[in-house]
Amino acid sequence: MDFNLSEEHLMIQKAARDFARTELLPGVIERDDNAIKPIEQIKRMQELGFMGMMVDPKYGGGGMDTISYVLAMEEISKVDSSASVMMSVNNSLVCWGLENYGTEAQKQKYLVPLASGKAIGAFALSEPEAGSDATKQHTIAKDMGDHYVVNGIKNWITNGSDSQYYIVIAHTHPEKGHKGINAFIIEKDTPGFTVGPHENKMGMRGSHTHALMFQDCKVPKENRIGDDGFGFKFAMNTLNGGRIGIAAQALGIGQGALDLAIQYSKERKAFGKEIGHHQAIAFKLADMHTEMEAARLLIHKAAWLKDQHKDYGMAGAIAKYHAAEAAMHVTTEAVQIHGGYGYVKEYHVERLMRDAKLTQIYEGTSEIQQIVISRGLLRD
Amino acid sequence: MSVLVYTENWDGKFKKATWELISYGKAIAEQLGVPVFALTIGDVADDQLNELGKYGAEKVYHVKGEKVSKFVAASYTHAISEVAKQVGAKVVMFDHNFTGRSLAPRLAVRLDAGTVSGVVALPSSYEPFVVKRSVYSGKAFVEMQIDSEVKILSLMPNSYKVSENPIPISIEAIDLDIADELLKAVPVRVEKIEGKIPLTEAEIIVSAGRGMKASDNWGMIEELASILGAGLACSRPVSDEGWRGHDEHVGQTGKLVHPNLYFAIGISGAIQHLAGVNSSKVMVAINNDVEAPFFEAAHYGIVGDAFEIVPKLIEAVKEFKAAQ
Amino acid sequence: MKVLLAVSHVPDTTSKIRFVNKDSEFDKTDIQYIISPFDELALTRLLQIKEQIGGMHITAVTVGGADVDPTIRKALAIGADDAVRVDAEPTDALFVARQIAEVFKNGEFDFVMTGKESIDFTGNQVGEMVAEFLNIPSVASAASLELNGNIATIIREIDGGKEVIETPMPFVTSGQKGIAKEPRIPNMRGIMMARKKPLNVVPAVEQAAHTKVVKFTMPESRGACKMIDADNPAELIRLLHEEAKVL
Structure with a gap:
């Protein structure tokens, strides 16, 4: 057992922290306020290698482990979770899925630009009628022999308008249930593919979330990922890893709010002393820190299991469930500690609280994590 | 044996920092029982050189000529080293300004001498020789012992009081041969910013931060500085935003300053900023946030x-100046 | 072109400063170490020039024990090509400068760059001493560096202005604020490559240190801040004149 981070881990953490402080913090309130995408900032994250951290360097990635990734994710999410969700989707869903299940030709064509910062990807699973229940895909990819024709709508797609490449989950053989599902790589300019307007969200407003519409989109056969019918397994396996990234995002959001609350508690005075010296505040801080530290350990364990090529499905679900719930609680308490200041945008914590809410919802709601965890417990 | 003080001149004139340095050198010389000599390089009129006697210098060595008309660290070091050897200097003193920072370290290598830069007080002991300077960007002080035969110090401006000690002074012109080898890094152009008081020697500094909101609002800060005869400074965000030049940024990653009086206007007082200004004798904070950390560090x-507040303060200073 | 970049290993700027051993040593407990920010700015400027003109090889050098390896590897992660660590405790500036000068002599370098000071001892000494050991030109407190063939143009801050200096190679210059805007953040590939770049450990040459620390002291704590009514700044002026005696 070794809880020490390596020299590289510490360097990555520091690089992400410095980047977040110097390049994400300026303007983060305005971007949130006006739902402005962090385009320049994402470009810099591509240059710095944050968008393909875990991909093998032979495909243009950083060749880093999952621990490195969650450390960077936490630091960036402390400041701007709109940027970090864009990073998360590209790293843990798109790049990871392609690297693990794509053909060599798919990797050369799609993974290399995605991992080396020349392109951004999206992962399209949710539908208006199918969110948590991924077995019911209404998007249909009809097998036409040498190509597929895709029809349907995808909802809530992060990077929806920023991507060059989309991984789209669709049913080819609805009669076969989830075994009839496939995953496809669809390029932005494919005729018949359109991107809807972005949603006016409560939080993570800098990251634009779109509906994707497919009307008679011709997709080449070689763009299917894995064997015919592999799509459901592909999606579930990919989301398993994605949870660890979102858990780290939730941790960052919570820790960012906690750091601000600690600082405020040392500066703000009430009844003749710093509010941190009032037990009502001090105990809140103790609880918040404990929750964050527990989340961190769960996340690092799940990341470690993944790096050891051990089963991390359950660990990832636990980490995401706890981290998201903790982030919601910690950010709410951080607003409370800030009092009136907490409710105004200038002090950051209200934004973090709005952002935290999304971590309980996407990439598997907290209730879905409870299902995954309980099924794991009750399995014979 | 002697204490040798390098008295820099600015277009042939000395400054208050020069008198501080001679006064400090004189105090050390008295303890060591040796005379104080001054050394100046470049064109300085005799009446100005004679001024050095007022503070206790017995003799001034004057190096001049075409080859030393411009400051080059290597050639000046050579000149000072030659004079130091000639007069058997035990202690060689510099101002801790941009020039001193170039010369003292080079001379230390030349003379195989120990050197301490930015000294803030007289030696606390002479045997062994121990002097105090600030470290960790003003967060602490250290007492340094120098063991070599010759000791080289640079004195922080504003840290020693000028004291007059008039004695008759003699001037000795020194003719030195400076090899071309030493004249390689030559200034091709000097850009003087007129009317600006160098922060490193300013007795009063008026510094403003992000609270001023935009570069257009600096007029009142400049006016306050001007009527106080103060240097102008700013906090890091201000120079990062480009509202003011980097040369005005004070703090741990900018300049470390040590005036008698530091006004912090609209500066919250981040630890890195305080580290750079903490050795100011008196600090005044003006801020609309009563919780600003600067109030913890400030005297007023x-x-x-x-x-x-600033316009009212300007009026108050004007009245004060008028009454003086 | 080969450049030698001297870096120092210093406590992070937010560190709480404490001392141990009867106040004679810095307390390293829980201290995070970084490359001194001015050295990092100097490295950033070198990398900008390298990207502009190509063909530059940057060797980072430091003096210290194995505990400083992570700091020098950070320079490799940011973009230095290789590194040399002189294996010795950095006793004083003269000692450190001598070691750097020796590394320079053994490596056919074209010039030396460093930060104007380390943020712990803030001595402003090492760069100039290296130049004197090597008997080459030096320009301290450089706020700008441009290379034009064999000639460097350096803008140096002086009291009350700035000075533009031209010097042929070899030379030593030390960078201050302005030499580069922000220190460069290492990219992920750079971090992973850092361990693969050469870090040569060499023994120190003999050089007596002439100064040593006797003890550290903390500044006297200030009394409470005296608050003055915002409507009456004249009172502030009176206090500064009569009480504090600084006006």
């Missing part, structure tokens, strides 16, 4: 809107 504080 005013809570309120700088845009209202």
